[in-house]
Amino acid sequence: MNYRHKILCFLCFLLGATIQAQQTWSLDDCVAYAVKHNLQIKGFEYTEQSNKESYKQSIRSLLPSVSAFTNYRINFGRSIDPNTNVFVNTEFVSNNYSLDAQIDLFQGFQKVNTIKATKFLYKAAFEETLHQKYLLAFRVMSAFYDIQFMEGLYTISKEQKEVSQENYDLVKKQVEIGQKAKADLYEAESALLADQLLVTQSKNNVEAAKLALIQQMNLENATTISILTIEDKTSELLEESESNKDSIFNKAKNFIPIVKAQELRVEAAKKQLAATRGGLYPSIGFSAGYSSRYVDNNLDEDTGELIPFNTQIKDNAAQFVGVSLAIPITNAWASRSRVKQQKVAMMRAENDFNVQKQEIYQIIQQLLQDRNALKGEYEQSEQRAKAQKLAFDIAQKRYEKGLISIIELNQSKNTLANAQNEFLQVQLRSKINKSTLDFYRGLPVFNLNRVQ
Numbered sequence: 001m002n003y004r005h006k007i008l009c010f011l012c013f014l015l016g017a018t019i020q021a022q023q024t025w026s027l028d029d030c031v032a033y034a035v036k037h038n039l040q041i042k043g044f045e046y047t048e049q050s051n052k053e054s055y056k057q058s059i060r061s062l063l064p065s066v067s068a069f070t071n072y073r074i075n076f077g078r079s080i081d082p083n084t085n086v087f088v089n090t091e092f093v094s095n096n097y098s099l100d101a102q103i104d105l106f107q108g109f110q111k112v113n114t115i116k117a118t119k120f121l122y123k124a125a126f127e128e129t130l131h132q133k134y135l136l137a138f139r140v141m142s143a144f145y146d147i148q149f150m151e152g153l154y155t156i157s158k159e160q161k162e163v164s165q166e167n168y169d170l171v172k173k174q175v176e177i178g179q180k181a182k183a184d185l186y187e188a189e190s191a192l193l194a195d196q197l198l199v200t201q202s203k204n205n206v207e208a209a210k211l212a213l214i215q216q217m218n219l220e221n222a223t224t225i226s227i228l229t230i231e232d233k234t235s236e237l238l239e240e241s242e243s244n245k246d247s248i249f250n251k252a253k254n255f256i257p258i259v260k261a262q263e264l265r266v267e268a269a270k271k272q273l274a275a276t277r278g279g280l281y282p283s284i285g286f287s288a289g290y291s292s293r294y295v296d297n298n299l300d301e302d303t304g305e306l307i308p309f310n311t312q313i314k315d316n317a318a319q320f321v322g323v324s325l326a327i328p329i330t331n332a333w334a335s336r337s338r339v340k341q342q343k344v345a346m347m348r349a350e351n352d353f354n355v356q357k358q359e360i361y362q363i364i365q366q367l368l369q370d371r372n373a374l375k376g377e378y379e380q381s382e383q384r385a386k387a388q389k390l391a392f393d394i395a396q397k398r399y400e401k402g403l404i405s406i407i408e409l410n411q412s413k414n415t416l417a418n419a420q421n422e423f424l425q426v427q428l429r430s431k432i433n434k435s436t437l438d439f440y441r442g443l444p445v446f447n448l449n450r451v452q
Contacts, residue, residue, distance in 0.1 A: 098291035108278025120268035127261035143213040161195040269346035
């Protein structure tokens with residue numbers, strides 16, 4: 001029975017792996033799966049959870065501190081009798097009980113500012129986690145489009161091989177009937193073999209691109225993946241839209257997670273500075289408590305019997321309330337040194353914030369420049385590919401009529417392949433450029449949840 005169970009589990013595993021391999025993945029599917037299963041993002045989420053707990057605990061620090069104490073003590077030999085406060089040389093047992101409560105009334109607003117600082121740090125951790133998700137989404141998108149690019153090269157290489165095969169068959173017949181020299185057959189065979197090798201290499205490149213996407217997604221138990229082909233609308237991608245870098249930047253700096261995270265860290269540093277300064281002010285505290293005791297040698301003077309536990313606890317009860325005032329005078333200048341250090345930390349956070357905004361601005365500048373360059377490259381590469389296709393068709397007909405050599409035909413064929421490859425590259429770069437610019441414009445490029 002156990003053996004059958006193992007076989008059934010193994011078959012279910014194979015079936016699950018087969019179904020997963022046969023699934024066609026869209027870009028959104030790939031991004032969603034990658035975000036859910038990425039281990040690095042989990043690490044950032046743990047940091048976010050830790051900061052959230054620190055924020056909650058800073059709020060709880062406003063509550064009173066309450067503690068209870070009790071002990072059980074056996075006295076041997078010479079000791080102070082708690083009933084008479086004189087030394088006795090006897091054995092007795094005592095119990096002490098106490099309940100104390102303390103609360104800070106004023107500490108230079110240290111706790112209030114600490115609450116605000118930890119809240120900013122918690123929000124900053126959330127934005128940093130979201131930033132990592134977007135970075136992963138862009139890596140997945142790049143790997144996704146790489147597959148499409150490699151599949152396009154694979155298709156071109158197969159078309160080239162088919163042409164070489166047809167030319168090889170034609171030359172072979174012409175050699176057999178004496179219309180062509182055998183050297184032409186060797187040249188045609190060499191071109192065919194080169195194209196066959198290129199097909200194999202292109203196929204391997206497709207599998208390598210699929211493996212890269214699988215690794216970015218952390219897709220387990222999968223050796224290949226099938227993606228949903230996106231309709232090519234590159235010409236539409238390069239249509240006019242918002243292209244003012246200042247306008248895009250003003251939008252981006254308000255929602256880009258890494259910029260918001262650094263801005264929140266600046267606010268946190270300001271509150272941490274205020275909390276540190278609070279240590280220079282006097283602090284006021286309030287405390288209250290209750291205590292009592294029980295001793296097993298506390299006898300009633302009239303009856304000589306042991307006074308009951310409840311009676312002793314009631315009779316020995318003591319309560320207190322108090323207010324404390326602590327005025328910092330000097331501690332080797334340590335408090336003022338901490339204030340200065342925190343000022344430096346605040347200035348460093350502000351500088352990091354400015355650096356981050358500068359980097360985003362430069363990225364937008366580069367994206368817009370690339371977009372303008374791609375518009376010209378797309379039109380020219382498309383026209384070149386079309387023109388080269390016509391040139392190759394003409395060269396093919398001229399070769400069949402014996403007007404050009406096989407070497408000239410292969411040169412035309414290779415030039416066509418290069419033109420098609422360049423056009424594919426421009427299409428890929430245009431897709432990535434458009435998606436990235438849309439992201440900085442605030443458009444929903446990826447379906448990621450911003451809710452905290």
